[in-house]
Amino acid sequence: MIKSYINVDIILIILLSVHTIYCQDDPLTKLESTIISHGGQVLRITDSQYHAAAILHNRVIQTWPNMLIRPATFDDVSLALSTLSSLNIPIRIMGGRHSYGGYCSHQGIVTDSVLLKGLKIDLQSETVTMEAGVLWNDIYKVLNGSEHIIVGGLCPAVGVVGFTVGGGYNAMYSRSYGYASDNVLNFKMALYNGTIVTASSTINPDLYWALRGGGGGNFGFVLEMTQKIHRINQTNLPNGQYLFLNLTWVNTDIRKALNNWFTFIKEVVDFDTRISFNTIVVITNSGNFLTIWCSFNGPEVEFNSIFDSWLSKDPKPNPYNVVHYAQIDIARELAVPFPVPKREHVLSAMAINITDAMLDVILEFKPNSTHQIDAWTDFVYLHNANKDKNTAFAFPNISFDIAPGVSWLDADFDPLALDMAQTMERKLIDAAASTHSIPGAYLNYIDPYLPNWEKMYYRNNWERLREINTKYDPTWYFRFPQGIPPYFSESNISNINNNNIIVMAILIIILIIQTFYLNQ
Numbered sequence: 001m002i003k004s005y006i007n008v009d010i011i012l013i014i015l016l017s018v019h020t021i022y023c024q025d026d027p028l029t030k031l032e033s034t035i036i037s038h039g040g041q042v043l044r045i046t047d048s049q050y051h052a053a054a055i056l057h058n059r060v061i062q063t064w065p066n067m068l069i070r071p072a073t074f075d076d077v078s079l080a081l082s083t084l085s086s087l088n089i090p091i092r093i094m095g096g097r098h099s100y101g102g103y104c105s106h107q108g109i110v111t112d113s114v115l116l117k118g119l120k121i122d123l124q125s126e127t128v129t130m131e132a133g134v135l136w137n138d139i140y141k142v143l144n145g146s147e148h149i150i151v152g153g154l155c156p157a158v159g160v161v162g163f164t165v166g167g168g169y170n171a172m173y174s175r176s177y178g179y180a181s182d183n184v185l186n187f188k189m190a191l192y193n194g195t196i197v198t199a200s201s202t203i204n205p206d207l208y209w210a211l212r213g214g215g216g217g218n219f220g221f222v223l224e225m226t227q228k229i230h231r232i233n234q235t236n237l238p239n240g241q242y243l244f245l246n247l248t249w250v251n252t253d254i255r256k257a258l259n260n261w262f263t264f265i266k267e268v269v270d271f272d273t274r275i276s277f278n279t280i281v282v283i284t285n286s287g288n289f290l291t292i293w294c295s296f297n298g299p300e301v302e303f304n305s306i307f308d309s310w311l312s313k314d315p316k317p318n319p320y321n322v323v324h325y326a327q328i329d330i331a332r333e334l335a336v337p338f339p340v341p342k343r344e345h346v347l348s349a350m351a352i353n354i355t356d357a358m359l360d361v362i363l364e365f366k367p368n369s370t371h372q373i374d375a376w377t378d379f380v381y382l383h384n385a386n387k388d389k390n391t392a393f394a395f396p397n398i399s400f401d402i403a404p405g406v407s408w409l410d411a412d413f414d415p416l417a418l419d420m421a422q423t424m425e426r427k428l429i430d431a432a433a434s435t436h437s438i439p440g441a442y443l444n445y446i447d448p449y450l451p452n453w454e455k456m457y458y459r460n461n462w463e464r465l466r467e468i469n470t471k472y473d474p475t476w477y478f479r480f481p482q483g484i485p486p487y488f489s490e491s492n493i494s495n496i497n498n499n500n501i502i503v504m505a506i507l508i509i510i511l512i513i514q515t516f517y518l519n520q
Ligand SMILES: Cc1cc2nc3c(=O)[nH]c(=O)nc-3n(C[C@H](O)[C@H](O)[C@H](O)COP(=O)(O)OP(=O)(O)OC[C@H]3O[C@@H](n4cnc5c(N)ncnc54)[C@H](O)[C@@H]3O)c2cc1C
Pocket: 057, 092, 093, 094, 095, 096, 097, 098, 099, 100, 102, 103, 104, 113, 132, 153, 154, 155, 157, 158, 159, 160, 161, 162, 163, 164, 166, 167, 168, 169, 170, 171, 215, 216, 217, 218, 220, 221, 222, 223, 336, 444, 445
């Protein structure tokens, strides 16, 4: 009788000490206190800052994480990754929260880069080193007043890493200075196990190649990157400004206006990378609207002789504004509210050219006004914009990104709006098929509904990207829909959890002791 009491006592003591050890050493609690003690934050749904921190640009794909971990140092990002991956707790990486697929968030733990705000500009070497939490506008503010620009987002609230690793075009500057990914000199990245690696043309060149076009959320957590900045051309204007045109056509023959634009492109613009465009077409039941934003990175005196051949043609733009803008002014003018007041779905097709059959589809893309759905098509002109062909960005030869979009007011998820967008995309791809005018889709406009997305985003780079990810993320810790899976092997996926082994060992010891006492 006494023995069995001792037996129960001993088991209880052991269980209690296991419990105590685990409460003190619970790796998540430890991680949380370390991050907070180094100036970081951990937010849960009950925190007052949580809602503003977790809301996404596009609320239609909103998911609410259980916990946002916001490390303030690179070492704490490492610690978070090694701790969470060894516990097999899946995460997502959060940057500027502009992913159209919402892939920076999920219902579990999110590691948020927002507190990593370090930013160093060196005008001498013409480089910027920026940490993962920097948004484009942070850099535009610092560069304002200088003669330098950076290839960043037209939308100033986009995160620098998400933008750059997916290619990253600036409709107004990329024809002069390339994609953002063409301009990166090096990355610093934390792997799933916390190891921090550098990627440059000489160190881990495979990763350097993959991170320039291979897309956000793959390979690891990018901590920091260094990118080239550019002194703009001589324009006769102060403070890094140059000339912008804001051209509008309302209720005119849009097809004719677009064809005039295509002719100007073929005859002049294809030979002059100083000229760039961002063009939006909106067709409604009551009329149509075409707006072309144009930039000219050259001396103002040359402007009339270059543009007259185009702008003197009928139909003429009306109104027609000429403005002198620095990069920060464009960001202000084209800023999109965060989060968007409407729900939206945006698709994208990378096109070599736009044929008549494609134009037929684009010009019949109409909103459904009875259902409060807006529809538009954005054309970004990208001929000769890809300046470094040795990157994972898969479209060296395209001329346009055609981006049809729909937005709607009255529902979280609108199957009709989605159906409109999908139908438009299918028709456009069919119309382009016979001429091979559309080779794929733009990864930075990631589309959760895109069929055959592996080939559409990555084309011939898909297998090489998978191989590289096998080296850097062998267990596919950074997993998300439309992520790049590694090639798995038995040894690579047998990710045995150390803590489980300890718990098992303690349980076995308890069993042995118990058996020993019972046998007395
Ligand atoms: C209004 C608007 C305008 C846009 N304009 C342009 C444009 O002009 N040109 C263009 O090229 N694109 C444009 N985009 C697309 C934009 O570049 C992509 O959505 C980009 O992925 C957003 O990055 P983010 O950090 O803001 O978003 P997030 O949603 O936070 O991140 C996007 C992806 O990158 C991953 N990620 C974020 N940070 C890191 C990190 N530190 N390490 C590893 N992975 C990370 C996330 O996990 C996610 O999968 C626009 C998007 C919107 C909504």
